[in-house]
Amino acid sequence: MRETLQAQGRTRVRWVVAGMMWAAIAINYIDRTVLSAAAPRIQSDFHLSAVQMGIVMSAFFWSYALLQLPAGMLADRFGQKKILGLAVLWWSLATAVTGVATGFKSLVALRVALGVGEAGAYPSNAGIASRWFPRKERATVAGIFDSGSKLGGAVALPLIAFMLALFDWKITFAITGVLGIVWCIVWQFVFRDSPGEHPRVNAAELAHIRDGQTPNAGDTARNTVPWRKLFAHRNIWAMCIGFFMINYNSYFFITWLPTYLVKERGMGLMEMGVMASLPLLISMFVEVLAGWASDRVYASGRLSLTATRKLFLIVGLLMASSIGLAAFAHSAAMAVVLLCIAKSGMTVAASQVWSLPADVAPKNMVSMVAGVQNSVSNMGGVVGPIVTGAIVGATGSFVYALLFSAALIVLAIINYLFLLGKVEPIQFDEYPMELMHHEPRKV
Structure with missing residues (x-):
């Protein structure tokens, strides 16, 4: 039977799905990065202090971080198609109306609204990866969809800088909001929650997906294990x-980096737009390559899944620690080079970070586990811009802010080396199996 399916040839619909996942994250980051690219102009127009601007930048993460777990629970309960589609539509509308902001308070409120919608993106994508891809392709698809965040930022920064030179910054928010609405229309026709329900997935591709999946990748069953029990496991904490420490560093690149290049390194607006995009653009390709490479290492049998994940996490974080060296760079060019290395290292680690939920989640709780991980990690996005703004405001320089970021990377390395245990699905043996296979609620 297997030989017959192989002779038939597999369709590749799962990679079309991966492309849609990538596009959702790219649009996600374009919409959240618009404010960062326009920050110098907005700060000047509304006469905001560094601390106020830090609060505005972090406001998005208040709702985004808090709603990760509910978004993951909804995606597991009602399906990723509905939840991700609704999420993209919500955040696109929130982006489009951000241009009506009139000052500090309205900017904060609109950024909170943006975070409500964007909370559904990553938990939904993690759940899709568990259902549509076998384990040996898991890091590759994680690298693909998360790389959209780097392209989104890389495209947004120079594009917004160019648009700012031509138009008022408020027009930019309306234009970028349209992208997500177009994506939503395509999504409804392209995606199904289960590959078995997709009319263009043939038997060979379906067998390839199912043969390489872990027990947590069921198509329809709903797990009734309370989400609070997840915190009893060391791997969830690790x-x-x-990821909190990685995200603290990552969000520097889409919040304070443009201001750093303008005020600390003396760049003009257009030069800033190009230079600020380089770490994101380069890291996009690095992340996909890292995901592919880790899948090849694991598939070769030379390393266990645990050893593979830890190897790429540590190598990536060692690269990421170069963010601290950028503080002492004698030239703007060298600072940008070091920041490119740092951001690329963060994405090497991220290709593994976004594989872990599908690796360790109990049956049909992948989106929920991803939501828990992303909720805690994005507190780094909440505190990061504020702490950076406070350090810059107190010292008049970014030097100590970058050194503090590097110190957190060192702690992340220790965390993954010693707290992260064996990478395998979490088992809840005390729950009867019949409680683990209820049909999902129909809506």
Whole structure:
């Protein structure tokens, strides 16, 4: 039977799905990065202090971080198609109306609204990866969809800088909001929650997906294990703590980096737009390559899944620690080079970070585990811009802010080395199996 399916040839619909996942994250980051690219102009127009601007930048993460778990629970309960589609539509509308902001308070409120919608993106994508891809392709698809965040930022920064030179910054928000609405229309026709329900997935591709999946990748069953029990496991804590420290660093590149290049390194607006995009653009390709490479290492049998994940996490974080060296760079060009290395290292780690939920989640709780991880990690996005703004405001320089970021990377390395245990699905043996296979609620 297997030989017959192989002779038939597999369709590749799962990679079309991966492309849609990538596009959702790219649009996600374009919409959240618009404010960062326009920050110098907005700060000047509304006469905001560095601390106020830090609060505005972090406001998005208040709702985004808090709603990760509910978004993951909804995606597991009602399906990723509905939840991700609704999420993209919500955040696109929130982006489009951000141009009506009139000052500090309205900017904060609109950024909170944006975070409500964007909370559904990553938990939904993690759930899709578990259902549509076998384990040996898991890091590749994680690298693909998360790389959309780097392209989104890389495209947004120079594009917004160019648009700012031509138009008022408020027009930009309306234009970028349209992208997500177009994506939503395509999504409804392209995606199904289960590959078995997709009319263009043939038997060979379906067998390839199902043969390489772990027990947590069921198509329809709903797990009734309380989400609070997840916190009894050390791997969940390790995933959350490590990703918090990575995200604290990552969000520097889409919040304070443009201001750093303009005020600390003396760049003009157009030069800033190009230079600020380089770490994101380069890291996009690095992340996909890292995901592919880790899948090849694991598939070769030379390393266990645990050793593979830890190897790429540590190598990536060692690269990421170069963010501290950028503080002492004698030239703007060298600072940008070091920041490119740092951001690329963060994405090497991220290709593994976004594989872990599908690796360790109990049956049909992948989106929920991803939501827990992303909720805690994005507290780094809440505190990061504020702490950076406070350090810059107190010292008049970014030097100590960058050194503090590097110190957190060192702690992340220790966390993944010693707290993260064996990478395998979490088992809840005390729950009868019949409680683990209820049909999902129909809506």
